Amino acid sequence: MFSGMHAARAELAPYEADGDTLHLWHLDESGPPFADEIPGGRPMVGLLNGARAEQEALPGLGKSVSFNANAGGTSGTSDLRGAILISAPSLNNGADDNAPAGFRYFGPDGAFTYEMVVKLDVLPKDSTQIALDLLTMEGDGADRIFNFRMEKEGFLVFVPLPHCGASGGAIATIPTSGPNKPDTEHWFHVAVSYNGNGGAANNLKLYWTRVGGGAVVANHIGSGTLSSDLNGLVGDLAIGNEAREFVGNAEAEPFPGLIDEVRISGVARHPSDFFFIPPEQRRNPAHVQTDAQKVxxxxxxxxxxxxxxxxxxxxxxxxxxxxxxxxxxxxxxxxxxxxxxxxxxxxxxxxxxxxxxxxxxxxxxxxxxxxxxVGMGLVFQALDSNNRVVSQSRFPTVGRSEGWKTTLEDSAMTRRVEPVYLPANAKKLKLILNSGSRDTTGFFAIDYIGLQMAGEGNPSLLENGVFTYNAYTTSPAGSPAGWHRGGSDPSIARMILRPDRPGIGLVDGDQQKFGEWTAVQTLLPAIQNTVTYSLVWYEAYNVIGGxxxxxxxxxxxxxxxxxxxxxxxxxxxxxxxxxxxxxxxxxxFWQQVWFLPVVTAACVALFAGAIFSSHRSRSKRSMERLRFQNALEKDRTRIARDMHDDLGSRVTFINMSAALAQRDIERAPENARRHLSKMTESARDLIVAMDGLVWAVDPAHDTLDHLASHLTRLAEEMFRDTSVRCRMDIPSFLPALPLGSDVRHHIALAVKESFHNVLRHAGPCEVFFSMEFDGGRILITIRDTGVGFDPATDERGHGLDNLAERFKEIGGACKISSSPGSGTSIVLSCGVKETPGKK
The missing domain is CATH 2.60.40.10 (Immunoglobulins)
Structure with a gap:
């Protein structure tokens, strides 16, 4: 991934001062002072609180300074004494400044670019510091000018401070994916530029670029706005921290890593005009005329x-x-x-x-x-019983609130009162804290909101306007009762954990998304309609309108x-x-022009369809009755044929045997006993045949599982006391699928005929009888290991042909295969469908 990086780094060279460079510190010295490359410039002489010089740097850029140290205090609090580099031997505790009067930090038209190269030892989210300062001009009194830093939440921020003469600023989300995602292995170029056009939208630009990643321009991550040029007042200039020292506050915002090649320019540098771009591809900045010159x-x-x-x-x-x-x-x-x-x-x-x-x-x-x-805002809506907005008021916020310091946690909350009106049909109230258009960035928080009758001291009529610390509000991802996140990026809405009580806020550094808090409340009985109320809340904000x-x-x-x-x-x-x-x-759809004609046509079609359906249902029932009667007639005809062909012949044989026995009972007793024995055997066969016939016509047996039971008993009876050993493979569970009596009858007779053929022709052997059901077809296999026959040459009786005819009649198939000495296999199959007239 980084195979071409070393070649790119080998060509890097430190900056050389040009006509637009106001200050340039290479930070290559083994200790202070660190020279300013501008003639008569300001060297940095105060390397304090554990900051270390002569550290590793990018190839070609000499050395760097590490600020990942401190000289006491508690991390994450304002008393930490973190590493710092300043332009005086020591910090000033008071109104004195370490930068001299007239120190230049912007050009003649107000434009500037502040930049440096950094390498993180820990990612911002894992840092224990309050913030990660890069370049600041802070002070202990009325000389707080600007702060250029990284926030723990993953933002790059340029903040104009209270005494700089301007408001606004820029905040942008540092990339969380792609080649410029921050890590602890690579160096990154960080910059902020201002084009000198005070009040113009997006006149501040923020850049974050990984060095060695092949970029041909700096990676622009966001924009902001300065209301006017900085006024030129000076404060305590510092690299890698804030230069404030007074009781209860120390250098609490050290940068946890390495900083190198710090440059201040008097122009808004073009995104290609940085050291990691090959010189032949750089563009010189276009100068903006000063106010005195420009027309x-x-x-x-x-x-x-x-x-x-x-x-x-x-x-x-x-x-x-x-x-x-x-x-x-x-x-x-x-x-x-x-x-x-x-x-x-x-x-x-x-x-x-x-x-x-x-x-x-x-x-x-x-x-x-x-x-x-423009800007963020608080929206008050009155809703009717159908949740439609019947009245709306929006209270925008842009710029800085009175009492703003540096964060939502340490800034003073300012009370704000606005009139709102509830119309007669209002039933609910809806509050929305919204971050505005997608390119609006900044911070906005409220820690109390109330609705009260005009006059001091009246109680609030809102249910969820007071925020307290509890199990649901003790983290930025928490949520107070009644409030819900929304927007294209709900994570912009978060809890603000202030010292006295929590608040809900918006922290927006993404210029492509927005977030919001919402709360809905039904009007309480004490809230009267057609009355003007006071909406009261406490707020703090630093909002940069796009x-x-x-x-x-x-x-x-x-x-x-x-x-x-x-x-x-x-x-x-x-x-x-x-x-x-x-x-x-x-x-x-019911208001569309086509709706009435379509409904009329549909009603006519439904009426016609109902008549047709009724007629079709009657016809279907008549057909089902006819099919049932036809099936019944077929069953009767079959039963009559079987009784005539099978039972009739058996009865005739018994009669003949009885007559012969009567004739021989006196003159040939032995013959009479033989005839009586045949009569007994025929009577037993007659009983079996009658049982099979009764089984075939009994509706209680019209199911697949009863068929399997019958065939199993049939095999056991026929092969008992014979030289044929029968092995059966019948599923232990078969569905009670309805079968027609004709289907059962033909299957039973076909199987019985097959068993008779085995007994007559196969000789002593084994027979394998199996039955399968795959959800749509019955498959019966009868395979013996007997003498077999040659289907092409041996004469076949009518039995095998009857098998094929029986199964053809019920829509099935019969496949017979055999060879001399290898036994015979008979495969019977037929489809199964619901019997007409049966449910």
Whole structure:
């Protein structure tokens, strides 16, 4: 997998300062000071708390510095004294800064790129630190400027801090699969760039790229927004940690691994303008003019429909010029739209959030154009008895909340109060904490929400607005009572474990997905309709609104609609091109134009079908009666034939023997006794024949298992006291499958005839009798080891031909094979079906 990596690494070379480089530290020295390659630059002289120089590095890049150490304190708490590299011999506990006044960390137009090469000793999720800092300009007082770091949750983050003069930031998920997935074996290039266009959507870019993986550009993992340029104030500059030291707080965010080749540039570097790209393939950054120089032409807006969510599921791709057709019912529609970038440069879109507004309208629902919103938000909905939204209020959040520090866990919660109204038909309340459009990133949490009558001190009327620590809320994956996760990535919604009480929050670093919390509550008796209430909650957030705007419509009924969007500039009112999408929601089938004719035709067809079915049923019953009567007549005819042919001849023979015995009883007693013996034997045979006949016509025996029992008894009786030894293979279980009496009769006589042939012609031998049933056919085999015969030359009696005729009559087959000295085999088979008239 990495066979070509060594060749690629051998060609790597450290950076050489160019005209856009503000600071460059190779970190190759065996100890401090670490030189800044820029003439008059700022060396890094404070290697503290166990940080170690002269460690391994990528081939060609010299040495690196390890920050996987500490000099005391407890991991995971703010008193940890972790390894750090700063531009002063020691940390400052106070308002002094280790970077001098006028220290440059952005270009003349405000643009910058911060980058370095890192190798992890442990993955972020396994780190015991609060966070994994890369490059920071922090302070102990009013000089907190920025923080560029990795989060334990797997995010790369650039955070503008309270005294930098800007808000916003960028957060992106570090890849979890593919060639850029983080590990502890390889080196990774990490960078953040800002193009100097304050307020422009996506003016911050984050990059995470494995070095040696063959990349031809840096791997862009996410974007964010700075509201304006950084103001130039300086603080405590640090590599590999935060440079804060005061009572209760130390250097608690060390990077658990190696850092090398740290560069600060005064431009937004192009994704190909990094050291791991071959020099001939690099592109120099395009300089953006300073505010004093640039003359901005009127912008040309180009709106784009990015996604349409139908009931929270994406409906894109949409056919060009084709309407969006939806199934019948009430639907929630979310439209995500925004401006395309004007050019393909790394800076992206030049339209600013300050000078631009978007408005939209869903014709057929909206009477007027609506102004759109960006960011995350809390949504309050009133539902009727059918769960349809009858009133909705959305309270967006973007930027930073008052009291925001660095995380949801340590930031102060701010109280917010908004009015909401319950219409007369409201039956339920629904609360939604939503991360907004898919390219919105950041953090948002609430730790209490209540609904109360106007006035101070009134109790909350919500059931699940107070969060407490219990068995269900003690982990980020927990869930408080009444609240449920949703969205395209439900893991964005998580528990926020704060010191005093937990909260529910959104931690979104993925610019392709969104998450949400929802809770539904039936109106309590104390909640009155047609009354205005106060919705009260405590929140903390740092939300970075993307370039995508979202318009949401709930419970849109069947009909035809057109969604339209337009952009307006704040100065001059220049409009963009109009964006439109036709939407058709089909009515329920009973409201379709074809429904009444089809129902009428169906009723006529059903009535005709009922008449036909009734007539067919009567005809079928008549046919079944006829078939039954025909089968009965056949049985009667057969019984009469058997009685005439078999029983009649036997009775005649008995009569003749009786007459002869009477004649010889006096003159030839010996002959009379012989005639009486024959009469006795014939009478016994007559009884057996009568028993077989009774068995054949008895309906109680019309099943396959009774047939098998009868044939078994027949074999035992016929071969008893003979020189033939019979071996039988009859299944121990056969189904009670109904058989017609004619089928049973023919099978029984055929088997009996076969047994007689063995006794007459086979001589002393063994006979093997087996019976099988495969679910559709009966297979009977009678094989003897007797003298056999040649079917081609020997004269055959009528018995063998009768076998074939009997089985042909019942739709079966008879196969006879024999050879002199090898015995004879008779295979009888026939299909089985239900007897007419029997159930």
């Amino acid at each position: 901005v032409p009127p912008p040309e807006f180009d709106l784009e429909l990015i996604d349409v969510l139908v009931d929270s599921s994406s409906a894109i791709p949409l056919g060009a010029g084709k309407p969006l057709e939806l199934s019948a019912g009430l639907h929630r529609l979310d439209f995500d739209f925004g401006f395309r970038p004007e050019s393909g440069d790394a800076g992206g879109s030049l339209q600013t959030a300050v000078d631009m507004k978007l408005r939209c309208q869903l014709e057929g629902v909206d009477d007027q154009w609506q102004e759109t919103e 370039s995508t705007h979202r318009a949401t419509y709930v419970n849109v009924p069947p009909g035809e609609y057109t969604f339209r969007a337009i952009g307006l500039t704040g100065m001059g009112g220049v409009a963009s091109d109009e964006l439109s999408l036709a939407i058709k929601i089909h009515p329920p």
